Amino acid sequence: MAYKDEQLHEEKVFKDPVHRYVHVRDRVIWDLIGTREFQRLRRIKQLGTSFLTFHGAEHSRLNHSLGVYEIVRRILVNFADRPNWNHEERLLCLCAALLHDLGHGPFSHSFEKVFKLDHEEFTKAIILGDTEVNKVLKKVSKDFPQKVADVINKTYEDKLVVSLISSQIDADRMDYLQRDAYFTGVSYGHFDMERILRVMRPYEDQVVVKESGMHAVEDYIMSRYQMYWQVYFHPVTRSAEVILTKILHRAKALYEEGYSFQMEPTHFISLFEEKVSLKDYIQLDEAVVLYYFQMWADEKDPILKDLAYRFVNRRLFKYVEFNPNLQMKEWMELHQLFIDIGLDPDYYLVVDSSSDLPYDFYRPGEEEERLPIHLFMPNKELRELSRQSEIVEAISGKKRTDHKLYYPRDVILQLPDDSQEKKRILALLHHSE
Incomplete structure (x- = not known):
């Protein structure tokens, strides 16, 4: 029997808090799960710094990857006897999902922002490079690693396969919305996934949804909208991200200045020099980063020491609303006041912006063209979702942006009560509130 068709003697089952069970029968999938590169995802949190806001948000990229695989597996069971579906693509879909x-x-x-990295490029490099994952995929066929990379990169010729992993209603989103809602303890991310899976249909170059399932899709779109503003863009999480980013910027700047670290930042040198090899990258995980942060909390440099201490011990910056179009004069005054009291505004006065577009339809020629969700009507025609749903139409194409100004309120409050700088800073920040 060919490796690609080989099945395990007994089905392997992972207990999962979101999907109840993740089922594995294919030898290829089981072997991929056991690779060093896939196991590394246990040490990367799915929600980054959100664990400092939602104490349950400790789940990993590995949890999520198994979940996406399971959703695609279930979709393909439903597609098995449907027209427009090529069963030969089954293993490719499962591997790309995983x-x-x-x-x-x-x-x-x-x-990624600080060190000018692209996780999608590293995904491709791991799949195509000298890795355990690549060795497993090559056993399927010589060109199989490239096919998997193409699906993830959205360049694979069969767009129907791509849409299962990457579209406005794909397995990736369906897993992370439910999983992130579960681990953060919020109710926003819940929707009737079983209903959506039952009404999904393969149709030429995309997955479509039966018109009778429209309300389940509306619920999914709205849950995504709520999750972005209540969880992903939570201002406290963004405060932690601001401090994290500034720690990395400070460490990089110190390295470039020739600063003598108390402990050589070995794992960061290739990042500082922007010469990151695949081997260097695979060795990086959050345990490594947090270890350095613990060490940097005792560094001689006061800025690195303070920021690292803040992140490790959750002494986060406070925030006020900020409108960059109306409040630049106040920001410039605050910038100078921070210098006057000995706080470097590059590290301690930070504007952070978040924006989201919950749903949009195809607009030729625009940046980031989005393939819409199509409903399969009883007369066998396709109809774009927002043309049929008033709820989705109400939020289609509407980009919401939020700006916050982050600063160390604890330091300001420690200034003498008769300090003119303290009074003025608090007045300007209070005005923003």
């Missing part, structure tokens, strides 16, 4: 987040680094997005 491996889609393989390249995420510690505290993913903050790390």
